[in-house]
Amino acid sequence: MSTYAEIQAQIAQLQQQAESLRRNELQTVIDDIKAKIVQFDLTARDLGLDGNGGKRGRRAKVRADGASAVRFVGPQGQTWSGFGRQPQWLRDAIAAGKTKEDFAA
Numbered sequence: 001m002s003t004y005a006e007i008q009a010q011i012a013q014l015q016q017q018a019e020s021l022r023r024n025e026l027q028t029v030i031d032d033i034k035a036k037i038v039q040f041d042l043t044a045r046d047l048g049l050d051g052n053g054g055k056r057g058r059r060a061k062v063r064a065d066g067a068s069a070v071r072f073v074g075p076q077g078q079t080w081s082g083f084g085r086q087p088q089w090l091r092d093a094i095a096a097g098k099t100k101e102d103f104a105a
Contacts, residue, residue, distance in 0.1 A: 044083060072103040079105075 002010075036042070071082035074089045080103075086094075090103065 070105050072100060073105050074103060 069081060070079040072080040072090065074080075074087070074093070076089070078087060078089045080087050080090060090100065093103065094100070
């Protein structure tokens with residue numbers, strides 16, 4: 001019969017093994033997903049990731065490597081595609097009286 005401590009140690013060891021396997025497989029999965037997004041011209045909306053309640057939005061321009069095109073450039077060279085959460089540098093600039101359009105690429 002195993003003790004509670006022994007089972008907890010086994011669980012910790014299995015969790016470490018699982019995380020190691022996940023890290024090893026992760027880049028392959030990401031590369032495959034990016035390739036499919038480009039191949040099928042998918043948008044965040046198509047994937048249910050647009051965050052705007054299903055409203056029709058602009059389609060992100062995607063480069064051949066699967067990355068979104070840069071639409072905004074910050075004062076120190078920071079970039080943002082215009083999709084997802086606004087970066088802190090842009091939120092700070094807007095709070096200081098600037099507009100997104102001031103940083104249009």
